[in-house]
Amino acid sequence: MKNDVIQYERTYHRLKNKIECGILPVGTRLPGRSVLCKEYNTSERTIRRALELLAQDGYLEITARKRPTVISAFAAPQGRALLNARKADATQVNDLIQTGRLLCYPIYLRGMRLCSGSDWETPEALFAHMDPEQPDEFWQLCNRLWRFFIARNENELLLRTVDSLGFQEKEPPQSSPEDRIRYCSHIKNLFQTVKSGGEPQETELEQIFGPYKRAAGQGEDRQFLQMVSPCPLLAKTDTLERRFSLVQERYSTVCLDLLGLIAIGRYQPGDRLPTHDRLQEIYGVSRDTTVKAVRMLQDWGVVTTAPRRGICVEMDLEGLKKIRISPESIACHVRRYLDSLELLSLTVERVASHAAVQARPEEVEQLRKDINRQWEQPYEHQLIPRTLLDFIAEHAGYHALQSIYRMLAWNLSIGRSIPKLISPDKNPQNILIYRQCMNAADLLKSGDAERFAMAAVNVFEQIRRLIMEECRRLGYWDAAMLVYDGKSLWR
Template sequence: MKSDVVQYERTYKLLKSRIECGILPVGSKLPGRSVLCQEFGISERTIRRALELLEQDGFLEITPRKCPTVISAFALPQNLVPRGTRNADKAQVNDLLQTSILLCYPIYLRGLHLCTGDDWLTPEMILARMDPEQPEEFWQLSIRLWRFFIARNGNELLLRAVDGLGFRGKEPLNSSLEERVRYCSNIKKLLQTVKGGDEPEQTDLEAIFSQYIAIAEQAGENQFLQSVPVCPLLAEADGLDQQLSLMQERYSTVCLDLLGLIAIGRYQPGDRLPTHDQLQEIYGVSRDTSVKAIRMLQDWGVVTAAPRRGISVVLNLEGLQKIHIAPESIACHVRRYLDSLELLSLTVGVVAAHAVVHITFEDAGQIYKTIVWQYGHPYEHQMIPRTLLDFITDHIQYGALRSIYRVLARNFSIGRSIPKLVCRDKNPENRDIYQQCIAAVNILCDGDAAGFAKMTADMFERVHKLIMTECMRLGYWDAAMGVYEGESLWK
């Protein structure tokens, strides 16, 4: 059973997303607590805590004996510096803008294409309310419309990545009526194009993103606040690795990572794992967390532990694949893995095209040798896609984008933490993926940058589809999808 802390955090996020996307517009009233309790399947105490958080962050006004009222689509009252923000100078703002362009174009476009039927009602309602004569409200509604199509992907990790770039809640400081009228016309044209089944031109997307270019160009050192999200996605860039989402329990993260190291053969039966002191240092966790992680491995029969004898590995991969791991116990990790693979498959093509410009011939030759060596060695061949991802990440020139991709690379390794997803031997499916990686790097060595980006994108999309199929086959899918309801982010 999920703790009340996890439940109210989840409920808070879902209601907050509905407010920010315009599903619950300013002035609307939330249903009564009993209705919300029934909808979310939680206690009144939990819903009360979630509503209190929304009130503290400036979204709601709560009056005794009345339903909560939405008072703002953006967090916190004016003149207060939001928690977890930092000033960004011109160079940082440009870094965030370029990251937004590379990251958001494919995400936004996919969100548009996913809309069918009644899905269009909310964006069309928002568009109808965008009055060029009212600049402040116009740009706020524009942000809400933009965010709807990001949220339409139904991926919380993806949504939080975009929110973390800091453009939400901001509008151009200077814009003319003519510019706002033209901007509104561009949005209408884009929606009509996609609804009609056609593919928008690159210039159509650029016209929509001109709002963010204007924000960046007009940003002074004290005018732009970049969100520092307390979430695993951007945590690494800001030293916030410890502040993981409460839904991702740290002890199970440690447990599964150790399980993965055993599964790929880094630890063999009879080997000793690091001591509790070493585990605490490696993973940055408390002793209580490391003890819980080892106890979980003991319960599964993977290790034995005794005072002064240390922690010893008992099972190899064959044995690990026979243990029963309840889907619910790893659901959060599987969902994080799937969400990361989706974000990766959506964006890696444009990111690789950006990175390849900064890869030297010597760099390409070295990564080719590394991957060929991994292909010929037991266990190591499983690391080939991660090696290629790390290589691309190391050559990203924008700090914000590089931070996002570093965490995606780390999340990519969740796959080796689930024994039944690990395959020691090459099979037709993974052999093709490995050979595709080698072919992509070979093309890179020949100087074909566009071919490298396309082949890399195709490979990671194939990995994403393969993992989805395997999770369904192994019975992990339903539990992972139950961690949160993707439709609730926008519907």
């Protein structure tokens, strides 16, 4: 099964990371395509496409009958990322700035706290070379510095999520040498606080994003670059979900989701699944994708198909438990699920606290009713955490933040689709999660946004711990960890 990230994009980003981090310094000649094919376990066509993109972005020089050569550790101004320029909408920029404030602070801090000993050598070397008298190079190195701490979390989904906001390609306009000197002092103070085990104040973190906030405030009367790379700062925020969905292995996602619906009893033996036309509407995929998904279910004996009868469920829950699915065949889905849970547990406190302020009393009461109703219905208790997360996403307040949290809510549903991972019965763990979700809803009803946020953290951190334990017990963990090497993101 292919990886859940388009192969040439994955190869592009892995090589790009190595160039930007100095593993492949300027002047390095890359190995031949056949060597790269073996190293990245992919086809020559994929390698060729990845190298072409790196050349377009100004990282490589490609000459006939010569190996590609690294010519820059930074994207060239004339590269793909800067092909188009237009005046940005200040509201749109502010939406992304506020999304970054809610998401990025805990991600940066956790990346710093994970650093110890020699881990600090790279960020400190980058910081040492940030010359306030050289503004272009200063902000380029600054972007690389913060990206290091994002990558230090060793979570590719987390890295792509932050990249999707585009801060790594944006330079604050018209900063003075004095501004850059002050910025360095804020970074130095932040490093000292984290290294000493202290807790940075919100004001310290605000100083880090200060230049970007000033840029947002000038959006109406200043030209902003419209990035058209995979990580645009000023791209329309309603396309974030679509970009995330493009990197998923579509047909296996549809297949496993249908398998999960059968497992929880939504479809019983003898029931008909939706038609291919309806499946295309539900999942937003092509007919070829739904055909492949149904064929996979047929191969496992879960469904049968026949003219005029449609797609019929053949297997009950006991039969599903006996399906032999290799951990490798679902490793991408398991890894995406684990990565999503980590990103969720890391950021949900700030997002839930923000969402709590936006919710109306009647909406909170409806949330409580929905949770209670799902608990009383057979199998639907598994959907309760998703209901809570959907509520938080709906009230996130910013379009970019909503897009990211809707993606996380969708990925949360992966769990019920992975065979044997989630029990359909009301076991002690399910009872605990139900009580935690109801407690969160009750705290929200009482108007205590801070305690509601902490209750949401407890819910999703509890789920994450349980899933990690189950993945290890079922033998899924090792295969999932091999989907990509988290350490290679930053080392």
